Amino acid sequence: MAVTAVEVVYRGIFQKSLSRNICRTIVLAARKEGKIGTAFGRYGDSPERNGIPAKYFAIVADDPTELEETLAAYEPKEVAVTIVVDDTLCKGVESWAWYGLQPINELTVEGGTVLVTSIQPEEDLVKDMHVKDVPYNLSIIKGAKSFSGLWVYKDDHTDVRILGALAKVCPNLVGLEAYVDTIAEQSDDELKAHSARRAYDRVSVSPVEPGQGNPEEPFSFDKPGWTKMGEAIVIPGIEVGGGFRGGEGGYQPVRNDVFKKFSTRTMRPVINFETCTKCTLCWLQCPDSCFDVTPEGLYDSDMESCCGCGVCEDVCPVPDCVTMVNEEVFDDNSSQHDHWKRDRDGYMKWLDEMIVVAKSEKEVGAGRSHGFREWGEYQKQIEMTGVAGDD
Ligand code: SF4
Ligand code: SF4
Structure with a gap:
């Protein structure tokens, strides 16, 4: 080894302490x-905000000169391991000192590993x-998302389990015994070292071949060069929108062409266009002006x-008309209204399935809730992974 870097991709504020x-x-x-x-953090947004993708890095070298050479760069250009502490980040991350959507494996070197909880x-x-x-390689540590935020430390062993797994997938960075000794020094809980060792034994490692995965071109745009800067500071107002996706009637506000925000999302609303009473509350209350008014006067996020x-689920007065569903189950950002117009029966069947997903996750304590907390998540994680010593 000369110099080895790893990154931890996390959701701003919520997983800061963990990372x-x-x-x-x-x-x-x-x-x-x-x-x-050396270890250092980079925000995806300044100041760091709830849910915004952000990163921490650790760089390890054999000697100080090698380390210093790497520190001239703002962040490593490549990493041996990309650690992902919230699996919805696998869809790509936005707003992190780059422009557009960065694939989660962008910095992972050839033969490196994406390690996901x-x-x-x-x-x-x-x-x-x-x-x-x-x-x-893709490695999975079996367990639900852990939220150790800026002000709290959730002592659910996720950090030590990730370190144990890291020793397995990247042994030339640091070996298992060094992690275990360090963990033991930092805590008087013997179970932590035990959890690290068990993660070392249990982490799965599978090869991902070139061409496997999401073939979509990630969203990107050209940055204006410094020669294009105008005199003074100009903050253009939002232009008045027109029409609804080119059609007659309805209304679609003009939106930011470059800051899309969707990679911040861990849940999304699904809308029942059949029971919507057109009360306008979701449209009025959405903090991000997400709702398009359709030509029929319905609201499509x-x-x-x-x-x-x-917020839209909270303000909608009609039961199950807006339902927040775990982002993990969706594959694209296509319009729900377009789907409904194209195939009403198919859409309503799909919607019923989505609502069942949302409700059943809440019942078993695995679902997300707004604000990225999870009902009974810790309990479920213990049951699933046997974190607290079920040899
Ligand atoms: S109010 Fe609803 S549509 Fe608007 S950002 Fe929140 S979840 Fe999305
Ligand atoms: S809040 Fe609910 S009922 Fe009202 S317009 Fe929005 S989706 Fe329709």
């Missing part, structure tokens, strides 16, 4: 092997991740703009 703990422990453990390292099957995660032209806050 920082992982990267700091990597650096402390590296010292035990006579290496040197998830209860989804491998094929579903691969389907979400953009195609790469070199082979890499634009999935490229929706950040999944759930």
Whole structure:
């Protein structure tokens, strides 16, 4: 090894402590092997905001000179391991010192690993991740998303389990014993070292071949060069929208062409156009002006703009007319209204299935809720993974 970098991709605020703990422990453990390292964070938005994709990095080198050479760069250009602490991020991340949507595996080197905490099957995660032209590995640590935010530390062993798995998928970064020793020094809970060892034994590793995954071209746009800057500061107002996707009637506001927000979303609203009373509340209350007014006076949320806050579900007075559903089950951002117009029976069948998904997840305690907390998530995670010592 000369220099090895890993990144932790997380949701701003909600998983900040978790990501920082992982990267700091990597650096402390590296010292035990006579290496040197540094850990640092990068926000996807400033100040860091709820749910916005953000990153932490850990860089480990054999000697200080090698490390210093890498620190001239704003962030590593490639990483041996991409750690993903919320599996909805596998669809790509936006608003992180780049422009457009960055595939989750963008920085992962050939033969490197994307390491995801998830209860989804491998094929579903691969389907979400953009195609790469070199082979890499997908590793899964079985477990639900853990939320250790800016002000809280959720001691559910997710950080130590990720470190144990990291020793398996990237042994030349830091070995398992160095992690275990560091974890033991930082905590008087012996179960943590045990959890790390067990994650080392249990993490799955599967190859992903070039061409496997989501073939879509990620959303991108050209940055204006500095020579294009005008004099003074000009903040153009939002222009008046016109028509509804080119049709007659309805209304679609003009939206930001470059900041789409959808990668912030972990839930999305699904709309029952048959029971909607056209009361306008969702349209009025949506903080991001996501709703297009259709020519019939219905309301269709634009999935490229929706950040999944759930306000529309809260304000809608009609039962099950707006239902927030886990983002994991969707494959694209297409219009629900277009789907309904094209195939009403098919849409209503699909909608019923979505509502069943949302309700059953809440019942078993696995569903998301607005604000990225999860009902009974910790309990479910313990049952699923046996974190607390069920040998
Ligand atoms: S969840 Fe509803 S209220 Fe929130 S951004 Fe999306 S459409 Fe708007
Ligand atoms: S709040 Fe509900 S009933 Fe009212 S317009 Fe929106 S979807 Fe229709």
